[in-house]
Amino acid sequence: xxxxxxxxxxxxxxxxxxxxxxxxxxxxxxxxxxxxxxxxxxxxxxxxxxxxxxxxxxxxxxxxxxxxxxxxxxxxxxxxxxxxxxxxxxxxxxxxxxxxxxxxxxxxxxxxxxxxxxxxxxxxxxxxxxxxxxxxxxxxxxxxxxxxxxxxxxxxxxxxxxxxxxxxxxxxxxxxxxxxxxxxxxxxxxxxxxxxxxxxxxxxxxxxxxxxxxxxxxxxxxxxxxxxxxxxxxxxxxxxxxxxxxxxxxxxxxxxxxxxxxxxxxxxxxxxxxxxxxxxxxxxxxxxxxxxxxxxxxxxxxxxxxxxxxxxxxxxxxxx
Amino acid sequence: xxxxxxxxxxxxxxxxxxxxxxxxxxxxxxxxxxxxxxxxxxxxxxxxxxxxxxxxxxxxxxxxxxxxxxxxxxxxxxxxxxxxxxxxxxxxxxxxxxxxxxxxxxxxxxxxxxxxxxxxxxxxxxxxxxxxxxxxxxxxxxxxxxxxxxxxxxxxxxxxxxxxxxxxxxxxxxxxxxxxxxxxxxxxxxxxxxxxxxxxxxxxxxxxxxxxxxxxxxxxxxxxxxxxxxxxxxxxxxxxxxxxxxxxxxxxxxxxxxxxxxxxxxxxxxxxxxxxxxxxxxxxxxxxxxxxxxxxxxxxxxxxxxxxxxxxxxxxxxxxxxxxxxxxxxxxxxxxxxxxxxxxxxxxxxxxxxxxxxxxxxxxxxxxxxxxxxxxxxxxxxxxxxxxxxxxxxxxxxxxxxxxxxxxxxxxxxxxxxxxxxxxxxxxxxxxxxxxxxxxxxxxxxxxxxxxx
Numbered sequence: 192x193x194x195x196x197x198x199x200x201x202x203x204x205x206x207x208x209x210x211x212x213x214x215x216x217x218x219x220x221x222x223x224x225x226x227x228x229x230x231x232x233x234x235x236x237x238x239x240x241x242x243x244x245x246x247x248x249x250x251x252x253x254x255x256x257x258x259x260x261x262x263x264x265x266x267x268x269x270x271x272x273x274x275x276x277x278x279x280x281x282x283x284x285x286x287x288x289x290x291x292x293x294x295x296x297x298x299x300x301x302x303x304x305x306x307x308x309x310x311x312x313x314x315x316x317x318x319x320x321x322x323x324x325x326x327x328x329x330x331x332x333x334x335x336x337x338x339x340x341x342x343x344x345x346x347x348x349x350x351x352x353x354x355x356x357x358x359x360x361x362x363x364x365x366x367x368x369x370x371x372x373x374x375x376x377x378x379x380x381x382x383x384x385x386x387x388x389x390x391x392x393x394x395x396x397x398x399x400x401x402x403x404x405x406x407x408x409x410x411x412x413x414x415x416x417x418x419x420x421x422x423x424x425x426x427x428x429x430x431x432x433x434x435x436x437x438x439x440x441x442x443x444x445x446x447x448x449x450x451x452x453x454x455x456x457x458x459x460x461x462x463x464x465x466x467x468x469x470x471x472x473x474x475x476x477x478x479x480x481x482x483x484x485x486x487x488x489x490x491x492x493x494x495x496x497x498x499x500x501x502x503x504x505x506x507x508x509x510x511x
Numbered sequence: 512x513x514x515x516x517x518x519x520x521x522x523x524x525x526x527x528x529x530x531x532x533x534x535x536x537x538x539x540x541x542x543x544x545x546x547x548x549x550x551x552x553x554x555x556x557x558x559x560x561x562x563x564x565x566x567x568x569x570x571x572x573x574x575x576x577x578x579x580x581x582x583x584x585x586x587x588x589x590x591x592x593x594x595x596x597x598x599x600x601x602x603x604x605x606x607x608x609x610x611x612x613x614x615x616x617x618x619x620x621x622x623x624x625x626x627x628x629x630x631x632x633x634x635x636x637x638x639x640x641x642x643x644x645x646x647x648x649x650x651x652x653x654x655x656x657x658x659x660x661x662x663x664x665x666x667x668x669x670x671x672x673x674x675x676x677x678x679x680x681x682x683x684x685x686x687x688x689x690x691x692x693x694x695x696x697x698x699x700x701x702x703x704x705x706x707x708x709x710x711x712x713x714x715x716x717x718x719x720x721x722x723x724x725x726x727x728x729x730x731x732x733x734x735x736x737x738x739x740x741x742x743x744x745x746x747x748x749x750x751x752x753x754x755x756x757x758x759x760x761x762x763x764x765x766x767x768x769x770x771x772x773x774x775x776x777x778x779x780x781x782x783x784x785x786x787x788x789x790x791x792x793x794x795x796x797x798x799x800x801x802x803x804x805x806x807x808x809x810x811x812x813x814x815x816x817x818x819x820x821x822x823x824x825x826x827x828x829x830x831x832x833x834x835x836x837x838x839x840x841x842x843x844x845x846x847x848x849x850x851x852x853x854x855x856x857x858x859x860x861x862x863x864x865x866x867x868x869x870x871x872x873x874x875x876x877x878x879x880x881x882x883x884x885x886x887x888x889x890x891x892x893x894x895x896x897x898x899x900x901x902x903x904x905x906x907x908x909x910x911x912x913x914x915x916x917x918x919x920x921x922x923x924x925x926x927x928x929x930x931x932x933x934x935x936x937x938x939x940x941x942x943x944x945x946x947x948x949x950x951x952x953x954x955x956x957x958x959x960x961x962x963x964x
Contacts, residue, residue, distance in 0.1 A: 212795075220712075258964075260640075260644070261618045261619075261621065262618065262621040262622060262624045262640070262641070262644040262646055263643075263644040275964075279960055280960075281957070282935075336748070339557070343790075347790050348786070348787065348790055365786040365787075367786070367789070367790065367791070368785065368786020368787065368944060369786065370790060414567050441950060452789070455785065455789055455938065455940055456786065456789060456938060456942065457785075457935070457938045457942050457944060458935060458938075469931075471571070472614075472615040472618060472933070473614075473615070473926040473931070474925065474927055474928060475618060475924070476928075476964075
C-alpha cells in the first residue's frame with residue numbers, strides 16, 4: 192500500500208497538474224517526514240542491532256571458513272574447520288554427547304518439575320506471591336557464578352551432601368570426581384532453576400476457566416482425570432513455548448560446566464559451549480570455534496523446527 | 512506549535528546520531544592508542560606543541576597488565592607507586608587479574624590492536640604465539656642503548672626472552688620446578704626426606720613408605736604438563752621436536768612408563784586421584800598445606816613462599832627425581848615483561864622495565880614472588896637481608912642454575928592444545944578408562960593431529 196499510493200499520486204499529478212497539488216503535496220511531505228522521523232527514532236536500535244548483533248553473526252560465519260587465531264590475519268581455509276569437526280576431532284563428538292545427555296535429561300525433567308511446582312502453587316491462596324518469589328529466586332541467580340560455586344561446595348568430597356549421607360550412616364561418594372555422576376550434578380542444578388518455566392506454567396494454569404473443572408466434577412471426574420483431560424490439554428500451548436525456550440537454553444549452557452567441573456572429570460561434563468570457549472580463548476582457534484558455533488545454531492534450529500512440526504499433533508488451541 | 516516541537520526533536524536526534532556515529536568512527540580509527548582515549552588525545556596535543564624538546568614535562572600514561580595472586584597485586588601496586596613518585600610525569604594505569612582469564616583478556620586486546628604498553632607475558636607457548644603474530648616489540652635496541660641494563664645477566668636467562676632470535680621479553684626473575692616436602696612430616700614418620708640426588712625409584716619408595724607408615728597420601732598427584740616434559744628431558748628427549756611440528760620423542764614406551772608409575776601409585780592409594788585433585792581451590796587449599804601429604808612435585812620455586820605461609824610449617828625444596836636430573840632440570844623465566852607492538856610509549860615502557868629489573872627496592876617489596884632477580888648485583892644487594900624462605904628459594908635457584916640444562920623454547924603456538932590433550936590422556940588412564948599403552952598411543956595421535964593443523 193505504501194508503495195502503490197505514491198505512484199498513483201504521481202500519475203494524478205502528471206495528469207492534472209492543477210491546484211489541488213498544493214494541499215496534496217503538503218500531505219505527502221508530511222507523510223515522508225513522519226516516516227523519516229520514525230526511522231530516526233528507531234535508529235539507535237537499528238544501528239545497535241546491525242553493529243552489535245548482525246555484523247558479529249555474519250562475521251563469525253566468515254571466520255568459520257578461516258584459521259583466524261584472534262591476533263593474526265584470517266586466512267581462508269574453506270571447509271577445513273567443518274571437515275575437522277566431523278572427521279578427526281574426538282572432543283567434538285564427546286562434547287556433543289555430553290550436551291545431548293545434559294539437554295535431553297535436563298529439559299524434560301525441568302519442565303515436569305516446573306509444572307508440579309506450578310500445580311502446587313496454584314492451590315496456594317495465602318502469601319502466594321511470597322512463595323512464588325522464593326521459588327523463582329534460584330532462576331534469577333541461576334546463570335551466576337555464585338550458584339555454581341555453591342554447587343561445588345554442596346557436591347564436593349567434604350561437601351554438604353556427603354556430610355548428610357555420612358551422618359545417616361550411608362556411604363559417601365565423590366559426586367564431582369566420578370565421571371558417571373558429575374554430569375548429573377549439573378543436570379540437577381539445571382532442574383533446580385525451574386523458576387521461569389514455573390511462572391509461565393502458573394500463568395497458563397490461571398487461564399484455564401474454573402467452569403471446566405466444575406462441569407467435569409459434576410459429571411463425576413476425579414482429580415487425576417481432570418488433570419489429564421482438562422489441565423494438560425489446555426496447557427499444551429504453554430508447554431510448547433516452554434519446551435522451545437528450555438531446549439535452546441539447555442543446548443547453550445556454559446557456566447555450570449565451566450565453574451563447577453571445568454569440563455572434567457575425563458571430559459564427562461564438557462558441554463558444547465565450553466568446548467567452543469576453549470577453542471576460542473584457550474587454544475586461540477577462533478575459526479574453529481566459529482564453525483562450532485554455527486553447527487550448534489544448526490542443531491538448535493533443527494530441534495526447534497522439529498518441535499514446531501510435531502506440535503500439530505499434540506498442542507491444542509482453545510479456539511478451534 | 513506541535514510541528515516546531517517535532518522539528519526541534521528531530522534536529523536534536525540528528526545531532527545525537529551524528530555525534531554517536533562520529534564517535535564510533537573515531538574510536539575505530541584510533542583503536543591502537545589504548546583504552547584511555549581522552550588521555551591519549553591530550554598527550555598527542557601536548558607533543559605537537561612541545562615539538563619533542565623536553566619529554567620530562569610531558570604527562571604520559573602507560574598501561575600495564577599482569578596476572579597473579581592478591582599479594583602480588585598489592586606488592587606490584589606498591590612498586591608502581593614508587594616509580595610514579597620518582598617519575599612524576601608517568602602515570603601507570605593497571606589491569607590485573609588471576610591467571611585464569613588473563614590470556615583470554617589479552618587475546619581480546621590483541622585482536623583490537625590494543626595491547627598494554629607493559630605486559631606480563633608467560634614463557635613458553637604464550638609468548639611464542641604473541642611473537643609469531645608480531646605483537647611484541649623487539650627489545651634489543653633498548654638493551655643495546657642501555658635503556659634496559661642487562662649487564663651481567665647470564666646469556667641463558669636473556670635467551671629465554673627470545674623467540675626466533677628476537678628479544679621480546681625481559682625475564683622478571685628466574686624460576687625452577689621444585690619438589691617441595693614437609694620435613695617435619697617425614698621426621699615424624701621416621702622416613703628419610705628426599706635429597707637432590709634421588710631417583711625415580713627413591714621417589715616411589717619414599718611415597719609408599721610414608722603411606723604405609725601414616726595412612727596418608729605419600730605424594731600429590733602430578734600434573735602431566737610440566738611433569739612429563741621434565742620426565743622426557745631427564746631421559747634425554749623433549750616434548751616437541753626442534754621446529755615444533757611434532758613430538759620430540761619416538762618411543763611411546765616413555766609415556767607408558769610415566770603413566771604406569773602414576774597409575775600404580777594411585778591404585779595402591781599412595782597418591783590421590785583426579786577426584787581429589789580437581790576439588791583443590793588454589794594454593795592455600797593444597798594437600799601439602801592441609802597436611803594430607805608431605806610431598807608435592809608440582810610447584811615452581813616462586814610459589815614456595817606462599818606455600819610455606821599457608822602451611823605454617825617449614826617447606827623444604829629439592830630438585831625433581833631422576834639419575835639425570837641435572838639434564839632434566841631447567842631454569843625458566845618466571846614471567847617476562849614485554850612491550851606491546853602498538854605501544855606509543857615504547858621508550859618509557861622500557862624505562863619502567865629497566866626499573867623493575869635493576870632496582871633493589873623493587874625486590875625488597877616483591878621478594879621472590881616473581882622469581883629470583885636476574886641481575887647479580889641486585890641479588891647480592893638483597894642477600895644479607897633475605898627472609899628465611901627467600902633465602903631458601905635463592906639457594907635452590909642457585910643450585911639449579913649449576914645443575915640444569917637450558918629450557919626448551921620450541922613450543923608451537925598450538926602447544927596449549929597439546930598440553931590439554933596430554934592432561935585428557937592422563938585423566939583417562941588414571942580413571943582406568945585406558946591402559947597406559949592405549950593412552951600413550953592416543954596422545955600421540957591427538958598431538959600429531961593438533962600439530963598438523
